[in-house]
Amino acid sequence: GENVEQHPSTLSVQEGDSAVIKCTYSDSASNYFPWYKQELGKGPQLIIDIRSNVGEKKDQRIAVTLNKTAKHFSLHITETQPEDSAVYFCAASGVLNNFNKFYFGSGTKLNVKP
Amino acid sequence: DVKVTQSSRYLVKRTGEKVFLECVQDMDHENMFWYRQDPGLGLRLIYFSYDVKMKEKGDIPEGYSVSREKKERFSLILESASTNQTSMYLCASSPRIAGSNFGPGTRLTVT
Numbered sequence: 001g002e003n004v005e006q007h008p009s010t011l012s013v014q015e016g017d018s019a020v021i022k023c024t025y026s027d028s029a030s031n032y033f034p035w036y037k038q039e040l041g042k043g044p045q046l047i048i049d050i051r052s053n054v055g056e057k058k059d060q061r062i063a064v065t066l067n068k069t070a071k072h073f074s075l076h077i078t079e080t081q082p083e084d085s086a087v088y089f090c091a092a093s094g095v096l097n098n099f100n101k102f103y104f105g106s107g108t109k110l111n112v113k114p
Numbered sequence: 115d116v117k118v119t120q121s122s123r124y125l126v127k128r129t130g131e132k133v134f135l136e137c138v139q140d141m142d143h144e145n146m147f148w149y150r151q152d153p154g155l156g157l158r159l160i161y162f163s164y165d166v167k168m169k170e171k172g173d174i175p176e177g178y179s180v181s182r183e184k185k186e187r188f189s190l191i192l193e194s195a196s197t198n199q200t201s202m203y204l205c206a207s208s209p210r211i212a213g214s215n216f217g218p219g220t221r222l223t224v225t
Binding site: 032036042043046049091100101105106107 | 118145154155156157159162204206208210212213214215217218219
């Protein structure tokens with residue numbers, strides 16, 4: 001099955017700096033890669049996703065890049081703010097019989113210092 | 115906005131009790147999932163369902179069962195709760211081939 005590895009496990013940045021979180025996956029059949037943000041006491045929330053036919057996607061301060069050859073994808077947050085502090089999860093999935101099964105990374109705890 | 119609700123935020127049960135965790139989504143999604151989340155282990159899939167009355171085992175189904183009698187409702191059942199099932203349980207739903215919407219989670223403690 002798929003194996004998703006996520007690094008780093010913790011990341012501390014100064015407010016205004018950029019943050020980058022990286023994930024690798026093992027199954028070349030995976031074709032959909034969402035990112036989730038989990039704030040304390042809440043369930044994960046989908047913040048951005050990318051499909052395998054695209055190399056980069058941007059949404060305001062958040063961007064995701066995908067390198068299919070190397071089987072890795074990254075989350076980039078620019079101009080970080082204290083409210084970006086949370087745990088971020090990457091995931092990879094492939095379509096089997098018109099169904100997505102998701103494999104999650106182990107999470108990155110991002111701390112943005114004011 | 116899609117809403118996924120879970121019946122309890124916090125639950126304390128005794129070893130050996132039968133435990134029901136209920137999840138309801140309001141967006142007519144085909145897919146529903148149950149995960150458990152433990153520190154250092156990330157999210158692990160227990161069971162999922164891609165249609166009413168359909169269910170598939172995830173990566174850690176032992177000790178759990180599920181029920182999906184209606185499209186909007188997906189229940190997780192712990193037949194005989196054990197202390198190693200103390201965890202955060204997260205329900206999610208998604209349309210086909212898209213990211214999941216998660217509920218707020220149920221923190222279950224088994225004593």
